Amino acid sequence: MAALRYAGLDDTDSEDELPGWEERTTKDGWVYYANHTEEKTQWEHPKTGKRKRVAGDLPYGWEQETDENGQVFFVDHINKRTTYLDPRLAFTVDDNPTKPATRQRYDGSTTAMEILQGRDFTGKVVVVTGANSGIGFETAKSFALHGAHVILACRNMARASEAVSRILEEWKTTYHPPSEKYRIKIFD
Numbered sequence: 001m002a003a004l005r006y007a008g009l010d011d012t013d014s015e016d017e018l019p020g021w022e023e024r025t026t027k028d029g030w031v032y033y034a035n036h037t038e039e040k041t042q043w044e045h046p047k048t049g050k051r052k053r054v055a056g057d058l059p060y061g062w063e064q065e066t067d068e069n070g071q072v073f074f075v076d077h078i079n080k081r082t083t084y085l086d087p088r089l090a091f092t093v094d095d096n097p098t099k100p101a102t103r104q105r106y107d108g109s110t111t112a113m114e115i116l117q118g119r120d121f122t123g124k125v126v127v128v129t130g131a132n133s134g135i136g137f138e139t140a141k142s143f144a145l146h147g148a149h150v151i152l153a154c155r156n157m158a159r160a161s162e163a164v165s166r167i168l169e170e171w172k173t174t175y176h177p178p179s180e181k182y183r184i185k186i187f188d
Contacts, residue, residue, distance in 0.1 A: 018046055025086040027064070027072055029054040030095075051095040054088035062087055112142035121148035128152060132159040141167045 022034040024041075031052040034041050043051050058064060061078035073084050106115060112135075126143045130136035131152035144150045144167050154160035 021046055023089055025054055025072070025089065027066075029088070031089070031092055052092040053095050054086060055091045055093045056088065059087055112138045113145070116142050116146050119146055121146045123147075123149075125149045125151065130154065132156060132163040137163050137166075141170065145170070 018033070020035060020037045022036060023031060024034055025031050030043070031054065032041050032043050033046055035046070045052065058074070061076060063075045063077065065073055065075055065082075067073055071084065072086075073082050074087060075082050076087070121143055124147075126140075126148045128136050128140040128143070128150060131140040131150075132154040140150050140152055140163070150167075152160050152163060154163070
């Protein structure tokens with residue numbers, strides 16, 4: 001590729017070469033691809049579907065500038081030349097989103113509050129059966145404390161009302177609820 005040779009980089013017979021496409025970078029180092037045939041750009045590599053970014057700083061003697069049209073170009077002060085091709089393109093790395101190293105495990109002693117920790121259910125509606133005691137009550141309470149509109153489906157109205165009171169009491173002492181009436185409804 002003539003552009004690579006002009007930039008001082010050797011032409012490689014890489015599998016990444018794409019006829020009709022040009023690999024470009026943004027000012028902050030993200031790689032995007034220009035399809036000259038369709039006159040479109042995209043972030044993903046046309047063959048692999050992966051996103052890339054350049055690794056590290058510009059090589060010694062290089063400087064990044066912007067022309068009067070706002071396009072980024074690169075100045076090689078050692079060889080006294082300029083190019084629109086980022087010299088760091090030879091050193092791109094795949095941008096793989098980091099995944100947690102271990103998967104969260106739950107067991108019989110894990111509470112509903114631990115499972116829902118860090119999640120926001122504001123605006124969501126949750127129906128919990130058997131919500132007046134046991135696991136159902138803890139689940140309903142956890143969802144209510146995480147912002148969900150909770151519907152308690154219970155057979156006993158008196159015990160359901162008592163469950164609602166207990167949840168609202170904890171909600172008031174823990175989170176100071178907003179001005180809306182109740183987020184908890186009882187259906188028998």
